[in-house]
Amino acid sequence: MSKLVQAFFFKSCLFQNHGVSFCKLLVRYIASSSRYSHNRSCSSAPDLNAKNSVLLDYLVGSLKFSMNKALSVSSSYSRTKSLEKPQEVVCFFKGLGLSDAHVQSIARTVPSILFADVEKTLKPKVTLFQELGLSTLISRNPFALTFSLERTLRPSISLIKKMLVSDVRYRSKEQVNGDLLRVLTRCSTIFYMTRRLEANIIYLESCGIVGSQLSSLLLSRTRLFTMPVEKLEELVSRAVEMNLDTGSRMLAHAIGVLGCSSMKTLNGKYEVLRLFEFSKDEIESMFVKWPYMFGLSEANLRCKIEFFLNDIKIEKALLVQQPNLLSFSIKERVIPRYQVLEILKSRRLVSKDLRLITPMSPSNRKFYDRYIMPFTNDAEDLLLAYNSKFLDTS
Structure with missing residues (x-):
């Protein structure tokens, strides 16, 4: 910059006899340089x-x-x-x-x-x-x-297919190919990460995630298998810190949830639970039983807990014991089935000690066959209660 100023000063001396000041010369030079730069950039842009x-x-x-x-x-x-x-x-x-x-x-x-x-x-x-x-x-x-046939496609596809075939559940060739297609469609990067994929499989198997659990995790959380193995180890460590043992059948579900949630997101859901006075031990107990609790949005989690604790007033201990109650749709499943259950209990048609989770779990067909069809004398009232999900339940 100093050399540029010196050059301008030298030129200004040359033009002093013509009444041109240094400042005016500098302004003129900057303006001409800008026009030259603009014209140059325009001329360099391709006329596509x-x-x-x-x-x-x-x-x-x-x-x-x-x-x-x-x-x-x-x-x-x-x-x-x-x-x-x-x-x-x-x-x-x-x-x-x-x-x-x-x-x-x-x-x-x-x-x-x-x-x-x-x-x-x-x-x-x-x-x-x-x-x-x-x-x-x-x-x-x-x-x-776009990937190399021999260096990339064949090795990666072979490895993924081998893992899917090792699933102990009976599956036809068409089912395996369908799952293979799902994996290869969901994550393009998995094609060229054969070594990382293999390392992650070995590590997960060492944690007790094998067979159908491993293939299910691959299908539902494909991108977990493309992350560095160190990141995968961090997820397992976080799950263990929340009292989930390696070898537990819930570990794969926990990794899946933790792998797609930031610490900020998880902390937000943790705070929602603390607002309802769940203790640290209770929260960890719920996580161990049903990790997907942390997969719910904060608003959804808050809404469901409010319904169970404040609207139908179940004991908080029951929610700690059966956190998977939070998995069901309040409007479409919990409210109509709860109302049917209350009628049956009030008329002593089922035990008052029947666990709330029991009538919530079956399919709609099985629920109808088990809790409405057998009680012909009360069927009209039960059906009215069951269909109230379409009404204003406020």
Whole structure:
């Protein structure tokens, strides 16, 4: 900066005889520099329409790109003067039975696919997906077509499928392939994280999460398997700090909840429970029995606790013993079934000691068959109470 000022001072001396001051000269120079910078930036910006108008028109007209997206892509492929390769790719996808809308969506999602080699790059990957019954992956997660076949796709798919097949529950080939598709659709990054995926599987198995629990966790919380193993260890440590033992069948559920919640979010829900005077031990006891309690929003958690403690006035100890009562919809399930239960108890048709969770758990059909159908003399009153969920229950 000092050199620039010195230069201006020198020039000002040259123009002193002409009555031009240093300050005026500086202002004029800054103005001219700004105009030069602006003109330079404008001239350096690519004239995208002029550079590749053929590709631009094709992207907008045939593949329904937005103008901004088309400009960006045509700029990246400004040297591509022929539409031969994009048209070959589009023709290939249509030959697979994909609709125009699907092909357009694939192109807009991953524009680089339009410039891939059909024979060497796309066909081998599509063949693999077809062999595994994953043909719909092409349209559901077209990013899969951007990964290396041998280095990435085969190893990752093989590992995930092996884990799903190891599930002890009986599942047909179609069910396994359906679950495989769900995993590969939910998380694109899982394709190139084979080593991390393998490390996380080994660690979770060491914590007692195996078989159906492991595959269920993969299906419901796929992104847990792509995080660094150290982060996964932190989640397990947090669950253990809340009195959940490794080896517990609830550990997988706890990790799933903790993995998608920040500490700020968890603390907010913890404070909601403290507002209702639940002790630390009671909160941890509820978490151990039903971790999904911390998966509810603060507003939902508060609303449900208020209903049970203040509206129907159950003992707080009952909610500590059966926290999964909080899993049910108050309007659609708890209120109508509670009213049926109260009628049955008042008429001594069921035991007064019947646990509240018992009539809440069955499906609607089973609840009807068990708590309404057998009591023909009281069926009208029971049905009226049960259908009151459609009425104002305030």
